[in-house]
Amino acid sequence: MKLYEQLCEELSSRIEQGYYQVGDKLPSIRAMSKEHEVSISTVQEAYQLLEANGLVQSKPKSGYYVLAASETPSLPDISRPVQRPLEVSQWELVLKLLCSHEREGLVALGKGMPDVSAATLKPLLKILSDLNRHSDLRSLSYDSLRGSDELRLQIARLSVDSGCRLHPDDIVVTTGCQEALSCSMRAVTEPGDVVAVDSPSFYGSMQTIKALGLKALEIPTHPETGISLEALEMALEQWPVKAIQVTPVCNNPLGYTMPDERKRRLLYLAQQNDIPIIEDDIYGDLAYHYPRPRTIKSFDDDGRVMLCSSVSKTLAPGLRVGWVAPGRYGEMLLHMKYVSTAASATLPQRAVAEFIAQGGYERHLRKMRAQYQQGRDRMLDWIRRYFPSSTRVSYPQGGFLLWVELPEGFDSVKLNDRLLQQEISIAPGVLFSASGKYRNCMRLNFTEVADSRIETAISIIGEQVKRLLVEESLVAS
């Protein structure tokens, strides 16, 4: 961690602990520089980082002031999924969701698609264009089975930010994170095996479990700290679990980041039971706080964590550039990757490698982190305004997804059917469970910059939610 990051972290603790109160002015840059015996520019950078993290606000010609933590609706309860291994259902609903996104003009709040219109992505388009301008034939040839050397080098370099020390040869490039997840799962399980998952959980991994003939054991999950280690420990004693699949940083759909201490304990549990962990880190680089949180992989000392990620949420999903660091399961993973697609498309790999090397990735992320954090606050504000007061909402620490919980008995599948008639879609919560739980929940994205079209859509959803609650006699009319 750099000096200014250390300072920022220390000041954040002071604010949290109340040494600086809401509205207080922070010491002047000069005073702070003396107090901590660091340079003026270090303090300036630390203050800017505090502001980027939403803790203070700068007032021109005056200084930095502590902000109020914004008032937020209640968090969802810890989840209570069925406590036994289950076959995954819901493929038809997932297919319906995926196909609905293809409709022109739809306000698709259900999809997990980042904003690709930012100016900071333009250099990537230029690279894609330039790479083919000079009749360079490399893009036409198979890339190596492990993926482009340049790309694996850049991914290894970026992984330092999450506390990892990966060598390029520790990495296998995949066609998006979905291929990383399905190849990882195939590498360590056989049909009939039980996989423990956080719950709610990304429908792509749930469908992988289904397609591979596995059973999902959904573990209660807390909306701030993630998978319950206590429940997981009991489950591991009771069931022959063959793998643990989790998204500990910027979770999809709940948005939490597990505290490091819990990541360590999860890893320890996996070690005690000699089970691999499949760690989905696809949203990890979109954490609002910088430097970004560590992965479980960064604590992994015996190679049992298979880290899966991609640029689908950070840059653009149409590139289909993902990767996996499979640890000790590398040999089997490579076989599964070969059988899956032989190699991934060459051109997007080269373009992403070049974009990262030029510094474009970090520049773009700085912009998107801020945009999505503002998006979260705006979305929470709209939910407060347009949804019934009984609504519970997650408080994402990164990414662009919100989890909304309505009273037990509410039917978000029915809600979605009605919304589609008004050219709006949500992701019904039931997609995120093996057993059809979370029918009273939904996932919404907040990728867009301020846009009255989105606010209108949220108000329409709120209206329909209220109507459904009344119809189903879930509230007094």
Next chain:
Amino acid sequence: MKLYEQLCEELSSRIEQGYYQVGDKLPSIRAMSKEHEVSISTVQEAYQLLEANGLVQSKPKSGYYVLAASETPSLPDISRPVQRPLEVSQWELVLKLLCSHEREGLVALGKGMPDVSAATLKPLLKILSDLNRHSDLRSLSYDSLRGSDELRLQIARLSVDSGCRLHPDDIVVTTGCQEALSCSMRAVTEPGDVVAVDSPSFYGSMQTIKALGLKALEIPTHPETGISLEALEMALEQWPVKAIQVTPVCNNPLGYTMPDERKRRLLYLAQQNDIPIIEDDIYGDLAYHYPRPRTIKSFDDDGRVMLCSSVSKTLAPGLRVGWVAPGRYGEMLLHMKYVSTAASATLPQRAVAEFIAQGGYERHLRKMRAQYQQGRDRMLDWIRRYFPSSTRVSYPQGGFLLWVELPEGFDSVKLNDRLLQQEISIAPGVLFSASGKYRNCMRLNFTEVADSRIETAISIIGEQVKRLLVEESLVAS
């Protein structure tokens, strides 16, 4: 079939049946036009097609003359694989082959990579470049789960050439043919199931069988007419076969095209036993005779053929643009595709669609068909010259792969190890079998235009082959 194609076919039969003998001059264009009551230009096109198919040669200011069928070495015998379902081995050898291709400067005669340096591919590079020049954001977004609409339209249009009538919605785009094959296999089998395959068979499909925990039942296969229907029929009676996987047109590695009558009978067998056929047509558009041969899919009247293909051999493998027409198994196929990679990269799909729409695909194929046919004849000539006379060789009807058979007991794995020290690679025959058969065989490609480097490599291989035969006492020294 167009008029000039009909005429060409009729004249081809006459040549085959001896009505026109080697060295004969064909009737003048005017005479032929009168005889068949067709236009001058129809005859001209028919004669040009005859020449492209290698049956006649034009002599300037004289006319078209019938060519001698070139003298070729003996064909390999019909294969005699083990007649029971087997687990597939050989992954380490496949991996070694794949990795060896990444070595700089290697004369990689073992790989299945087309020539991507032809001028007729340049427009494709231009399209790839132009698509990103105007900051069009479509390439950054997920394409639909089934794949780009434009591409599926073009694939459906091209499929007419192989006798099919596919609707764009009958097609699912995949990340190369490998994903088409593995998703198809997953859609119709469960671990432990038996799959009947032609033998020798592409190592990618064999490894798919391995990775999915299936068993391969290798069926004797004739080097000119393909999988033995008699042997297959007996096998279907004896074993609980769940799918048949074949490459009937421009087979890899043997190069044959099954006669239509045998394709029909194979389909009938599948229907009688209610089994799906997975048809790999990846080399089909590279048949030397135009119009190209029909697929089994073109006879399919109850949707049991899953047709898999890609542009990896016709255009360029680095694009990873493949597809499958899954027939009645479409729903399951789509699930497997979603779990495999969610979507395929957007940009290459759009570029290929545009290239086909502009006519670039057919223009390129015309060139490559001629190049590969010349390559085949040159390679056969070199084999005759540099290999021992006991060598048997396939006589490919399309594509760019040759199957070379040496006396029983010959070890092509050992040969490859020695050749690698001289910066040459071959594909050892053992990769094309579940059980380690065909160790006395090898696959060579002949993609390159005339090149003394290749001839030198072939002469070195021939030299090493002779040395090994002597060392192993397979011939008198």
